[in-house]
Amino acid sequence: MNQLSTIEPVADPAERAAGDVPFEHVPVLIVGAGLSGLSTATFLGVHGAPALVIERHPSTSTAPKARGQMPTVMEALKIADIDDAVREAGFDLHEPMEIVIGRTVAGEPLQTLLQSFDFDLSAITAAGMGMAGQERTEAILARRATELGAEIRFNTELVSVDLRDDGVLAVLRDVVTGSQRRVFADYVVASDGWRTGLRDVAGIGVHGHGSVSQWMSLVFRADLGDVFDREFGLVYLQNPELHGGAGVFGTTDDAGRYIFSFGFDAATEGPDDFDHDFCVEQIRIGMGMPELDVRLDDVAETEFAHRLADRYSAGRILLVGDAAHVMPPTGGQGGNTAVLDGFSLGWKLAAVVNGQAGPGLLDSHDLERRPYGEMIADWQYQNLLHRMTPGGAEKHGAGEHGADRRSDDDHGDVDHDRGEQDGAGDNNEIGMMFGYRVVGGAVCLEPDDDHQQFENGFLPTGRPGSRVPQLWLTNDGVRTSIIDRLGRSFVIITASVDWREAAAHATAELGLPIEVVVVDDRQLDDHETSWTDRYGIGENGATLIRPDLFVGWRTAAPASPASTEELIKALSTVLSR
Structure with a gap:
């Protein structure tokens, strides 16, 4: 769904019920069942306000995506009683791991960013890191949201919306049967990702660096032997032999399954220019293993971008996740910020729909979350210049908010969404995340x-x-x-x-x-x-x-x-x- 068109306004609830298209009323309609949408549904449920969630795909994510939960996220997940499930679904923090910048995976690193997630933050939190992948985390969130009263409809897309003073009239379509249904929602949460159409319909503009670079994302299986025998690892590749001069390699939740990306010039090239053999050769170059037996499972194009919504709400529409802040993956906080968007919005939206708060409380969603989202996106943009620009480790030093300030204390997650690979910040960044204040809101x-x-x-x-x-x-x-x-x-x-x-x-x-x-x-x-x-x-x-x-x-x-x-x-x- 790339864009939405408005439909004719409907005068009153009686008219809304007329016609051949079924009608129903829900307090909150959430469009998109990714991390941000499912988190919003979960925390709405925690506070007694069930939501309807729609997702055009047949299930939660089945592709390698964001991996890792910061302690702030684990605190939120504990409130929802799913922190243990997420922790058990992820990488064992006591096992060897690494995040580095190098020429090849098999070669010596140019710079070591992180060698352990096992650090003591007891002075500021009781929560540790989690290292579950987005595939598993989304499934856990979906189950919990349903237990707390949410209804999730997969294979369902948003066709059109009519924005009204008293709510939003939406037309939904079953992508399998083609049947349509009308839903009148008091509020709509746009968690429909970086291609969001709801943001445009709400009249919300964007700013930022825009499209930064284009990448081919490859999911492959191989036996790496002793070259890379760690359950978790992330290697930012700066190698002139790679197409585009840079790439990234990362592990997934499944042993022997990996993700690899290389860049290309969108002005002169496209995905069709890279056939199976070319992609396999890029993997071998990046791995530093010219004879590696590679089974290519998936090939997709992805864009690294820096686009920030001018505001996070307009009327009855509220933005979370990538609909609000599209950021380069280098920093580990894309998925984490999405979950915390839902954590922050969930209690506020529940208080409003349950009659405990006035609608003005929702104004604080923009005032409180937008500065944080912009800070994280700017920081990850600086990290991109350092980690994934050809020669970036030599060309680019510390950026805004201290991007990659210290090479030995890097923490965070791996975000493989659309091929994204996330590292993350150091102890100063953790202090910054715990030190963020909400000074203009509730x-x-x-x-x-x-x-x-x-x-x-x-x-x-x-x-x-x-x-x-x-x-x-x-x-x-x-x-x-x-x-x-x-x-x-x-x-x-x-x-x-x-x-x-x-x-x-x-x-x-x-x-x-x-x-x-x-x-x-x-x-x-x-x-x-x-x-x-x-x-x-x-x-x-x-x-x-x-x-x-x-x-x-x-x-x-x-x-x-x-x-x-x-x-x-x-x-x-x-x-x-």
Whole structure:
């Protein structure tokens, strides 16, 4: 689906039901069952708002795609109770692995970017990395979304939409039978990928570097013997003997199955110029194994691009994933950002359709997610210049946001979507991802806030708009993270039991469930006594944590009728009541 046409407006619900085409109403229609769409459906379900998901393909992805989940994503997946399933579906982090830049896979690396994902982030999170591929992750998300009430219709495409003030009237078509159905949705989530038509229909423009390079993506099987015997590996190739001078090799979830890409000049060449024998020869050159027996399973053309939506919402349409931010794959955060788009949007959209929030809450989707998406896309563009441009390792140094600043601390995933290969950022990048702030959205910023969108993720401030600081507790001899108590509702964290009554009043006033976590000094792990200072709330204050782990409001004042009113006011502001 490359573009959509509008249909005639329909005057009222009675007319919508007329005619030969069946009609139904859904609160949320999600177009596209990739990582972003399925994540949105999953987190809508977590918060009690089932969605209808349509996908024109017959199933979730069956091709090698994004591999790897950052700790921020694993935290979100734990809230959905699928972190263990995703972790078990992926690469064992204790096994040998590598991400390097080299001339050939068999040769000595020019630069080593990463040799281990097994690193300690306990100061900022209880979650580790996950290394499942997109094929397996999408299937896990689809099952969980369905368990939580979503309906997923495969072999179903969006034919047209009529944008209205009160919703979106969509015509859907079964691609197998050709039969059509009309759906009226209160909101539509565009997760229809980099070829999105919904973005155009919504009148949302794009900016960025545009099309950067064209690549042929090859999926092949071979016995690499001792040349490459690791379950996970990624090699960016800078080799003048390769067509286009550069390429990339990566492993997949299946042993003996690999992906290889080489570049070409789209102005003078096309996919038809590269026959089977030529593609096999490129694999052999890139591997540095001229006699390698290669079985070619799939050949496809792909584009590396940098296109960013001018905004993430328009009327009743909201963008997530590649519909919002198309980025080069070099950095590992394309798939991760897609999941976090759904994590962020899910609780907000559920609050609106469930009547707990005003529609203005959805304005924060653009204000909060677009700066992050642009930051990640810019960083990955700089990484592309370094890793996959012929001679890039010599020509290009550190880029914006520190692309490839250190060669020994690179973390992230492998995104094989359309042949994409993702590496990722270093500890500074991890600190940056944990240090991202939402300063223009659904938060109650303090009067002296500097409105900076980043702080040091390893030294969190606990101020509104920032991520909740990590806090380790011990319960019955078991060490747990405060983050394990978050994510399914708004939560008040405090050292004072008096805030329970304040939360009860707020719940009665707003009809919104609020959990209170009272941290007793006896629970503190490692004799930590300064947690209230790190949270900025003192011994009697409280902090309000949103379902996406960001601080929405805090106070150092003790619970009282006045501070209870401040809590109610803060929640009303956050929820656009």
